[in-house]
Amino acid sequence: MTSDTDGKPPRTFTDPDTLRALAHPLRLRLLETLAEHGPATATELAERVGESPSNCSWHLRQLGKHGFVASGTPSGRGRQRPWRLVPRRIQLDEVTDFELARATDAANDALLNRHLAARADWQARRRLEPEHWRDLGFTSQSIFWLTADEAAALKRDLEELVERYFKLTVDRYDNPEARPEGSRPVRFVAWSAPGPEPTASRTDTQEGGDA
Incomplete structure (x- = not known):
């Protein structure tokens, strides 16, 4: 298991x-939106996501209650204190507890739906992008024959790669001024899905049958 920027694991x-x-x-x-634009008030976020400030404020409080965002910076004006993202990688492990497993599946599905929607948006507009960005969105699809140990090594390699880039960019979430000129949010999604246990190989002909 890899660690994030403050020494804590995901x-x-x-x-x-x-x-x-x-x-x-x-x-x-x-x-x-907070990851893309940096700290913002509920009113500012409402304008960006097309919802009412009161609705956004309620949902932000729920996210804050569970540690995904935090409220307030010294620059907050009166009661309009900005919300900021708490940049911490998350890991949705397989679990045996039934209720926790259902909640994990629901969270995974919601996240995956967001990622798939973002990929569809990229596919629709990629040919209108500057050439130096156009070829940087990619899809890599492979099927490997791996042992459990080899699959675990692949997982570790990807986690180390993701951690390296997370550490490189973590201060850019809250501080847009720290973002290099020309940088963009780049979404990276990867998953592995082990196939079923293979059955014993069989010949194309049955004993005593026709060739």
Whole structure:
């Protein structure tokens, strides 16, 4: 298991309610908007996501209750204190507890739906992008024959790669001024899905049958 920028491991979950707080389309949009634009008030976020300030404020409080965002910076004006993302990688492990497993699946589905929507958006506009960005969106699809140990090594390699780039960019979430000129948010999604246990190989002909 890899660690994040403050020495803590990626955040895992033991409380179904925390995962349920994450598995909500508007809350995911709010988190992504904070990651893209930096700290913002509920009113500013409402304008960006097309919702009412009161609705955004309620959902932000739920996200704050479970540690996904934090409220207030010294530059906050009166009661309009900005919300900021708490940049911490999350890890949705397989679990045996039934309620936690259901909440994990729901969170995974909600996140995956956001990622697939973003990929479809990229596919629709990629040919209109400057050439130096156009070829940087990619899809890599492979099927490997691996042992459990080899699959575990692949997982570790990807986690180390993701951690390296997370450490490189973590201060850019809250501080747009730290973002290099010309940089963009780049979404990276990877998963592995082991296939079923292979059956014993069989010949194309049955004993005593025709060739």
